[in-house]
Amino acid sequence: MNSRQAQQALRVTRQIQGKGHALHKVTHPATPVAAVVDTGTRLTPVANAAAVGSHRHPLANQHANARLAHCEESVKGRFEAIPPALQAIAGLHLGAGFSTQAQAIAETQLGYRLPERILNDAWVSGVDMKALYAYCTFQALKLATEQFANDLRQQVEAVQDTRNFFLDCGFHAVDISPCADGRLKGLMRYILRLPLTSLTRRKAYAGALFDVETDVRHWVTTELRRFREGVPTTVDAGTRYLKIAVYHTSSSSPCHEGCAAHGSNDHQAVAAALDRLNQFRQAIENSFCCGASTDILLIGVDTDTDAIRVHIPDGEGALSPQRFVDNKVLYHATLGLSADQAGLVVHKAVETAINQHGWGTGQGAPHDGMRRLVTNLLINNLSQMDYVMDLHNGQYADIGHAERYINVGDGFEEVQIRNVAYYAHLHTLEEGVADMDVGIKIFKGLNVTHGLPVPIAIHYRYDARVPGSRERTVAKAQRVAAAIRNRYAALVEQGLLYCHLSVQDAPTGSPVEVVEDVA
Structure with a gap:
């Protein structure tokens, strides 16, 4: 199955359009441009589609694109099958045989059974569709986690190659903090095409405003192990510790579909992420006198097209909002070239940005490893841009939020699909209340306005090597769940907020252990 065929199959399963996932009432039955790249050029989505035509990029990995399209089809298909299945169940007569008929629909359309208690009690006051919707959402998440874990076990060679590449570039750790927006949920696997390795760490925060103290502690742990x-x-x-922050923008609706944490203000999003990176680097230098061993990198993502913009450090490791390579420009500049020619243009674009004059002028060039990493990220992202061009005509239909659940805690790092989850990284509600409030606001528009609940998956990881770690982690999950239910009590009372609690051992791909389910 090629990527276009996979996407066609995906579209067949998509019965519900738009941002909401409401249960509706049921009734029965181009010409290549010159290889001289201006990194400040802006292209519109309409121009993108016209320029690409039926071409495919010479540096795109079409085999990987087809595999990822199949993955998107299966994962999103599970979530999108929920409303039609529940609509069919809602149309059943609540008499004898209702439970049997409902289970038959669930097994046929969803692939699993529904809680008997909810179905058996339906004759009293009707089917609790809110509870069923939440239960099905968490079941779809469970199946997606298992699918990704199995896939990861088949990527041993790719993981080792990526690990070796980071080390060859001079990085012994890569710590990435993207915005918690669900449109960046596929950052690693799709947008950057980086598999999870023992060297990489990904924690998302609203607005990419990562906790400096927490990341400094992780730096200490990493260096102590070395x-x-x-x-x-x-x-x-x-070798060096690399800290990356990832902000996002919307090229088609910059004032409305940008980063919610920054009021869709692109300049503020860039400045805030850059400020956190500088704070992190300064904290290491002030505390341990070794800032030279820490590199920082800033990446922007246009969530309409998944095109990245990489801000390149200078010889002192400093970043500038004005010194970057825009991959959207590179994509169109290299579309009609050979693979060798296209690769040369990418390398030349990086060197041009490093040596630019004006507002983005830096103090010399970054080290060779950083240049290799930036070039590799740009080339990887060309495959993702080709994926979006081929399957979504150059721009996603859901340029705004379309998440299915809120993920609280350490996150299901195995599940990496765009617009599936809004992520709130927190250990106590108090420290992450801003992230949670943003998430609840998003889901009031996506779900609550349609009478559907906010599904919150609370998930923490423990270390089985540490005595009592699992018990303490379970207690933390229960404590956070109680705090969430208390803060959003009005939603809970209306049946518009459900929590699912689970824990997982630290190694990637470990089994997910359910602590508390909907039923």
């Missing part, structure tokens, strides 16, 4: 165990490199290896 000192004590020599893993992944020894302290004299000269």
Whole structure:
């Protein structure tokens, strides 16, 4: 199955359009441009579609695109099958045989059975569709997690290659903090095409405003392990810790569909992310006198097209909002070239940005490893741009929010699909209340206005090597759930907020252990 065929299959399953997932009332039965790239050029979505025609990019990995399209089809298809199935159940007569008929519909359309208690009690006051919707959402999440975990186990070679590439570039750790927006949920697997490795860490925060103190502690843990165990490199290896922040914009609706945490103000999103990166680097230098071993990188994502904009450090490691390479420009500049020619243009664009004059002028060039990493990220992203061009005519139909659930805690790092989940990273509600409030606001528009509940998946990881870790993690999940239910009590009382609690051992791909379900 090629990527277009996979997407066609996906579209067949999409019965519900728009941002909401409401249960409706049921009744029975181009010409290539020159290879001289201006990194400040802006192209409109209409121009994108016209320019690409039936072409495919010479550097795009079509095999990977087809595999990812199949993955998107299966994962999103599970969520999108929920409303039609529940609509069919809502149309059944609540008499003898209702439960049997409802289970038959669920098994046929969803692939799993529904809670008997909810179905058996339906004759009293009707079917609790809100509870069923939440239950089905969490079941779809469970199946997606299992699918991704199985897929990860088949990517051993790719994971090792990526790990070796980071080390060859001089990085012993890569810590990525994207915005918590669900449109960036596929950042690693799709947009950047980076598999999860032992060197990478991804934690999302509203507005990419990561917690500096938490990340400094992670830096300390990483460096201590290098000192004590020599893993992944020894302290004299000269490798660096790389911190990346990822903000996002919307090229077609910048004033409305940009980052909600920054009021869709692109300049504020860039400035805030850059400020956090500088704070992190300064904190390391002030506390440990070794800022030279820490690199920072800023990446922007146009969530309409998944095109990235990479802000390139100078020779001192400093970043500038004005010094970047826009991959949307590169895509169109290299579309009609050979693979070798296109690769050369990408390399030249990076060098042009490094040596630019004016507002973005820097102090020399970054080290070779950083240049290699930036070039590799740009080339990887060309495959994703080709994916969006081929399957979505150059721009996603859902340029705004279309998440299915809120993920609270450590996150299901295995599940990496665009617009599936809004992520709130927190250990207590108090410290993450801003992230949660943004998420609830989003889901009031997506679900609550249609009478559907807000599904919240509370998920934390524990370390099985540490005595009592699982018990403490379970207690933390229960404590956070109680705090969420208390803060949003009005939604809970109306049956418009449901929590699902689970824990998982630290290694990626470990089984998810359910602590509390809907039924």
